[in-house]
Amino acid sequence: MKSIADIKAIRDKMQARIVNRDNSDAELETRIVVGMATCGIAAGARPVFNEFVDLVAAKGMHNVKVTRTGCLGMCKLEPIVEIFVPGEEKVTYVKVDPDKAKEIFTRHIVGGQVVSEYLIGEQ
Amino acid sequence: MREIALNILDIAENSVKAKATLVEITVTAENNVLTVTITDNGVGMSKDFLERVTDPFTTTRTTRKVGMGIPLFKDAAEMTGGSFGIESEPGRGTRVTAKFVLDSIDRAPLGDIADTAVTLLAPGIDFVWVYTVDKRSFTFDTREIKAELGDIPIDSPEIISFLRNLLKENIESINGGITI
Ligand SMILES: Nc1ncnc2c1ncn2[C@@H]1O[C@H](COP(=O)(O)OP(=O)(O)OP(=O)(O)O)[C@@H](O)[C@H]1O
Ligand SMILES: [Mg+2]
Numbered sequence: 001m002k003s004i005a006d007i008k009a010i011r012d013k014m015q016a017r018i019v020n021r022d023n024s025d026a027e028l029e030t031r032i033v034v035g036m037a038t039c040g041i042a043a044g045a046r047p048v049f050n051e052f053v054d055l056v057a058a059k060g061m062h063n064v065k066v067t068r069t070g071c072l073g074m075c076k077l078e079p080i081v082e083i084f085v086p087g088e089e090k091v092t093y094v095k096v097d098p099d100k101a102k103e104i105f106t107r108h109i110v111g112g113q114v115v116s117e118y119l120i121g122e123q
Numbered sequence: 124m125r126e127i128a129l130n131i132l133d134i135a136e137n138s139v140k141a142k143a144t145l146v147e148i149t150v151t152a153e154n155n156v157l158t159v160t161i162t163d164n165g166v167g168m169s170k171d172f173l174e175r176v177t178d179p180f181t182t183t184r185t186t187r188k189v190g191m192g193i194p195l196f197k198d199a200a201e202m203t204g205g206s207f208g209i210e211s212e213p214g215r216g217t218r219v220t221a222k223f224v225l226d227s228i229d230r231a232p233l234g235d236i237a238d239t240a241v242t243l244l245a246p247g248i249d250f251v252w253v254y255t256v257d258k259r260s261f262t263f264d265t266r267e268i269k270a271e272l273g274d275i276p277i278d279s280p281e282i283i284s285f286l287r288n289l290l291k292e293n294i295e296s297i298n299g300g301i302t303i
Contacts, residue, residue, distance in 0.1 A: 002289040007271040014275050038133050038191040049242050056280035066280055068242055073186035
């Protein structure tokens with residue numbers, strides 16, 4: 001069974017990577033933000049969050065963060081995911097589910113192309 | 124909500140919004156009662172506000188006029204023949220307690236505590252989860268994890284993934300084959 005003691009190994013692995021990386025990297029962090037107020041949670045934000053986390057972790061992308069936020073003010077369109085890529089305008093995806101999350105990850109986060117089908121107004 | 128764990132997430136989100144730095148969540152299944160408490164050291168609520176807080180139209184939200192988190196949790200507990208309560212003190216914090224009758228047919232499943240807990244991980248706030256079934260107990264304390272992590276942020280995707288698995292394994296072992 002995994003325990004806190006295992007964290008040391010992961011930490012050492014991650015630290016080795018950070019040492020090799022440029023300081024300016026922090027500003028070049030992509031953020032995937034999932035809306036998690038009551039409306040988002042009820043609509044299925046939690047599996048979307050965890051899907052993104054696993055995809056980023058599996059690829060070992062150290063410059064991508066997945067975070068949650070409160071109400072994004074459009075309850076009917078939840079789960080809502082905002083993507084912040086440094087130097088680019090914010091992109092808002094609506095009615096996201098784990099399958100769409102996979103697609104957004106592959107095409108947008110990895111591939112750099114906005115997935116226009118899942119944008120607000122397209123739903 | 125389809126899972127009590129989602130109600131818990133929603134109530135914990137209130138603690139985050141209330142600027143808590145420490146949130147303790149206990150989930151205890153014992154003698155046909157499932158007791159959930161969420162205790163924070165956030166801004167708290169005035170006596171007057173607290174009296175109205177289970178009303179859906181009580182909210183400090185600006186994005187919409189209803190607040191559903193507390194009313195939904197209250198209903199979910201009371202529907203099973205259980206109970207619900209909130210204590211709060213301005214400047215000190217808040218405790219929400221919900222009791223569910225375990226064998227009630229109106230009780231939602233507890234759901235996935237591991238999936239839930241990891242969505243809350245963040246650098247500026249600590250969580251303590253105490254999960255107990257029939258006196259078998261597991262404690263997950265982000266302060267201990269952060270001490271081990273040093274300068275690696277607890278919300279790095281690789282860490283979140285790892286901690287979710289750690290939680291899942293430990294909760295399964297506490298459950299001892301039953302589903303709550
Ligand atoms: N732990 C807490 N500390 C301080 N204030 C709280 C706490 N929990 C709830 N409140 C107050 O009670 C209000 C109602 O909470 P409730 O969860 O029912 O709705 P909400 O958070 O406003 O919206 P929603 O949950 O639907 O996203 C909140 O807006 C907040 O002002
Ligand atoms: Mg709420």
